[in-house]
Amino acid sequence: MVDRIADPWGERTPYGPGQEWPVRVDGYLADGRTEADVERWVQSASVLHSNGDALDIAVADGRIVGVRGRAVDRVNRGRVDPKDLYGWQANHSPDRLTRPLVRDGDRLVETDWDTAMGRVVARSKELLDGPGGWGHFGFHTSGQLFLEEYYTLGVIGKAGLGTPHMDGNTRLCTATAAAAMKASFGTDGQPGSYTDVDHCDAIALWGHNVAETQTVLWMRMLDRRSGPNPPAMLAVDPRATPVAREADLHLAVRNGTNMALLNGLLREIVQRGWYDSDYVEAHTVGFAELCRIVDGYPARRVADICDVPAADVERAAELLGTSQRLLSTVLQGFYQSNQATAAACAVNNLHLIRGMIGRPGAGIYQMNGQPTAQNTRETGADGDLPGLRNWDNTAHIEELARLWNVDVDTIPHWAPPTHAMQVFRYAEQGSIKLLWISATNPAVSLPELRRIRRILARPELFVVVQDLFLTETAELADVVLPAATWGEKTGTFTSVDRTVHLSDKAVDPPGEARADLDIFLDYARRMDFRDRDGQPLIRWSRPEEVFEAWKECSRGRPCDYTGITYEKLRGDSGIQWPCTDEHPDGTERLYTDGVFNTDPDYCETYGHDLSTGAEFTEPEYRAKEPRGRAFLHTVDYQPSPEVPDDEHPLLLTTGRTVYQFHTRTKTGRAPQLDQAAPDVWVEFNPADAARLGIAEGDLVGVSSARGAIQARARLCGIRPGVVFVPFHYGYFDQDPADRTPRAANELTITGWDPVSKQPIFKVAAVAVTKLADGRGVPSPAPTVGGSAPPADATCRRPSADRPPRPPA
Amino acid sequence: MHLAHYLGLLHRAQVNLADAFRQVATAHAEEPDIQHLCQQQAQRCDAHAEQLHPFVVHYAAGAPDEPDRLHSQLFTGTRTGGIGLLRDLQDLYLMAAECDITWTVVGQAAYGVRDEDLLAVVLRCEGETAVQLKWLRTRMKAAAPQALVVAD
Structure with a gap:
């Protein structure tokens, strides 16, 4: 077998358009x-x-x-x-948490579940007592739990405590995908299917380094590229990623200028007559306004703003405009950048005006960054309501109240659920007094870490952390609850293309660790949450019972699960929602008839002004008479909130390597993965490096107005003026007494998109200084992926066979 | 013709609103969305004032004396904290509302005087003022329960 560390994508299995993707079992x-x-x-x-x-x-x-x-x-x-x-x-891993911990002064000490949960419940009851008690609770959950756990957490928050302050790490990865689909199509829900790769004749990757973020999807694309009649490929990314190197056309745009590029491309497509006027007429709203705005973006102006050749903008428009089956995928280069929602909507616009939606090969993937992010959106454990319901539609809230048998006004619906960055702001100001963090690590993943650590360490804030390991966040907790993980518990979760999978329990968790579902249910029991008739609010106890309850919540909504059972998910392939009695095998593509979910009684939002996030009201929405048509939202380009200046002349962007996930909580403890990407690095364009006197492997200080880190330099194909630092590296595997600042988020900005509220990780202004000579030893950056050095450089090549590092 | 006075009123209201947006942005810089969006909206107000200016000059020629009590003071500085933010946003809301109704009045006059150029400016700008009102309302609605019911 191929060494999958040296070659993460393995051998090609070429296939042609319309053929089934060959099986390859790894x-x-x-x-x-x-x-x-x-x-x-x-x-x-x-x-x-x-x-x-x-x-x-x-x-x-x-x-x-x-x-x-x-x-x-x-x-x-x-x-x-x-x-x-x-x-x-x-x-x-030997350092799994096996017993609960509670704070004793400046130490965390082991205890039993009764003591730990007793502390959480005592503080909760104290805070809940009195008017506005709900507002003292904040929840920050994950993209790694199961559907059943999110739904239970959602009911606890919304119908038990009655707090809108519930969001999670998914705000960093998937919020813009959801916001853009709601804005364009009326509700969340991926239009496309992964099988669109099998049929397309062009693939456009918008800020999406799929080769490292979703390797299997990239294998599918590479297999089409190596078969007969391969699809054309366009990559938009400031880095020379594997996607950019494979693409027929690579636009290495200046960070933060996506909106200008899309407006320019749409202008070309309109002016060259490459749009489908029948589709536009029948199925969209807003074409005249779109034309009016994009008219201000001729290729020359776009070239100036984005710093790419005007001819390439025109070539890209031709590639997109002349394809017959266009597939687009969008990820963090758009979602975590300037004007995130507006730019993601512009990709939807491209497909809508070309009629490239709802048929094989003509698809959009507004991607997710995390494995179960889709389910937080569906079940309402993030800033959404369960079943993709509209917080501003009283009839939708009444449905939830009936389902849970609680008063309508128990469920907070005076405003949208509070987004993660605002939850932390309330905690900083002291009005949130209990923050419960499950299965994620904000002390490494959120922007401006010095501030986040300061908030988590506030003595007035009671922090509960539920995790597998003593993460950087757990170190700051008041109570740490040891959780079971994947393979140790049962539940379902759903992919980007709406495919639902079951994950069965294979082994017991270590020690006293418990499934996240059991922890939430224990809390609900101890808090004694009741419904309107005095019965327990939550009456289920096993994952399958939660799934059955969730199915009722999803009934009639876009994410309808009512046709799925655990039994049906066992043995065969996963199933795409909506899956109902009428569609028992699921639904491959949405909007095949060009009818979108924009009906005012059905839609998930009444819409926003994309430049400010101002919400429109129901009457204003109805006045647009959507009648099942999709919205073409278009706005002008606006510069990023932070641009380089004399003091901080370079732009920082952050992202992933193929070998690590999130904050390395798991991947950093797998020897082959840890060894492949053991430490942080910072990428430079060789021209910038030469100007700054920096060589491969030199130790470099990177600083912004918010903090500073140290990292070894990798010279590679990133665009001039931009540096890249992977966001995975925190401090758990460094000696606590001697930690060297290395987390990318020491540098990033506290700021977010006005609509999706997704933080902006791609546009921080930084300064760089050389700290020490590398003496010819290359940086620890992988030689595979976006950090690959030029072909003639000598760097350590990763391999699965290299023995793991001895324990520190 | 008294149009010059209302154009002056609107011009000054836009300048004052721009200044107030900037003061609120600075005072509440720890709320990043407030900081960023108030700066952005201040620039919109600047642009509105700039577009109005030639009409102010044009209609001022030969206008009668300005009537008494034309201008009113709606903003006297920023406050701090959660409720302070709410109250500051409310000041901005009232100032934007003054601009909003003044656009309407000036727009009506532009029809009356058959000034197509002025009408084009009104039509372009009044929608942006409406968005400012909408944004301030959205932000205040989200902030109010925490500031008024929950915070110590």
Whole structure:
């Protein structure tokens, strides 16, 4: 088998348009085991990226010993991402939390569940007593839990405590995808299907380094590219990622200028007559306004703003405008950048005016960054309401109140649910007094970490952290609850293209660790939440019972799960929602008839002004008479809130490597992955490096107005004027007494998109100084992916066979 | 013709609103959305004032004396804290509302005097003032329960 650290994408299985993607089964068994040694294979899917790849967990002697891709599944046809091949080993890490911890002065000490939960419940009851008690609670959850856990948490928050302050790490990864789909199509819900790769004749990747963020989807694209009649490819990214190197056309735009580029491309497409006037007429609202705005963006002006050749803008428009089956994918280069929602909507506009939606090959993926992010959006554990309901539509709130048997006004619906950055702001100001963080690590992942640490360390703030390990966030907690993880509990989750998978429990969790669902249910029981008739608010106890309850909540909504059962998910492929009695096999594509979810009684939002986030009212929305047509939202380009100046002359962008996920809580504990990308680095264009006197491997200080880090320099293909730092690296594996600042988010801005409220990670102004000579030793940056050095450079090549580093 | 006075009123209201947006942005810089969007809206007000200026000059020629008590003071400085933010946004709201109704009045006069150029400016700008009102209302609605019911 191919060394999947050296080659994360493995061997090609070429195929042509309209053909079925060939099966290729990937797997890894540790310690020289063979399949004959495996006692049981337990069905699951990936939780280390958002692609939703189906895999089976190999069990022997009561332990996980490996994984194997599920050939039967529509998403991956047997393939497995390298993070999934090796990442499961973190389950067995000796530093797993096995007992609850409570704070005793400046220490965390082990205790039993009764004591730990007793403290959480005592503080909760104290805070809930009195008017406005709900407002003292904040929840910051994850993109890694299961649907059943999110739904339970959502009911606890909305109908138990009655607080709108619930969001999560998904705000950093997926909020703009949701906001853009709501704005354009009326509700959340991915129009496309992964099978659109099989049919398309052009692929446009908008700020999406899919080769490193969703490797299996990239394998699918590469297999089409190496087969007959391959699709054309356009990449928009300031870095020379594998996607940019593969693409026929790469636009390395200046960070923060996506909106200008899209307006320019749309202008070309309109002016050259490459739009579908019948589709526009029948299925969209706002074309005249779109034309009026994009008219101000001739290719020359776009070239100036974005710093790309005008001829390339025209070539890109031609590639997009002359394709017959166009597939677009969008991710953090848009979602975490300036004018995020507006730029993501502009990609929707491109497809709408070309009629490239709802048929094979003509699709959009507004991607997610995390494996179960989709489910937080569906169930309302983030800034949404369960079942993709509209917080401003009283009839929708009444449905939830009936379902949960509570008074309508128990459920907060006076404003949208509070977004994550505002939750932390309320905690900073002291009005939120209890912050419950589950399965995520804001002390490394949120912007401007010095501020986040200061908030979490406030003595007045009672912090509950529920996790597998003593993360950088857990170190600051008052109570730490040891959680079970993937493979140790049962539940479902859903991929970017709406494919629902079941993940069964394979082994027991270590020590006293408990499933997140059981922790939430225990809290609900101890808090004694009641419905309107005095009965327990939450009456379920097993994951499958929650799933059945969730199905009722989803009934009649776009994410209708009523046709899915655990039984149906076992054995065969995952199933795409909506899945109902009428569509028992699920639904491959949405909007096949060009009728969108914009009906005022059905839609998830009455809309926003995209430049300010100002909300429109129901009467204003009705006056637009959407009648099932999609909205073409278009705005002018506005410069980023932070641009380089004399003091901070470079632009910082942050992102991922293929070998790590999130803050390395798991991947940093899998030897092969840790070894492949062991430490932080900072990328420079060789021209900038030469000007600054920096060589490969030199130790460099990077500073912004908010903080500073140290990292070794990698010279590579990033655009001039821009530096890149991966956001994975925190401090858990450094000596607490001697921590060197290295987290990218020490530098980033506290700021967010006005509509999606997604933080802006792609446009911080920084200064750089050389601290020490590298003496010819290359930086720890992988030589694979966006950080690949020029072909003639000598750098350490990653390999799965290299022995792990000895323990520190 | 008294149009010059109302153009002057609107011009000064836009200048004052720009200044107030900037003061609120600075005073509440720890609220990043307030800081960023107030700066952005201040620039919109600047642009409105700039577009109005030639008409102020044009109609001022030969206008009668300005009537008494034309101008009113709606903003006397910023406050601090959660309720202070709410109250500051409310000041901005009232100032934007004054601009909003004054655009309407000036627009009516532009029809009366058959000034197509002035009408074009009104039509372009009054929608942006309406968005300012809408944004301030949105932000205040979200902030009010926490500031008035929850915070100590």
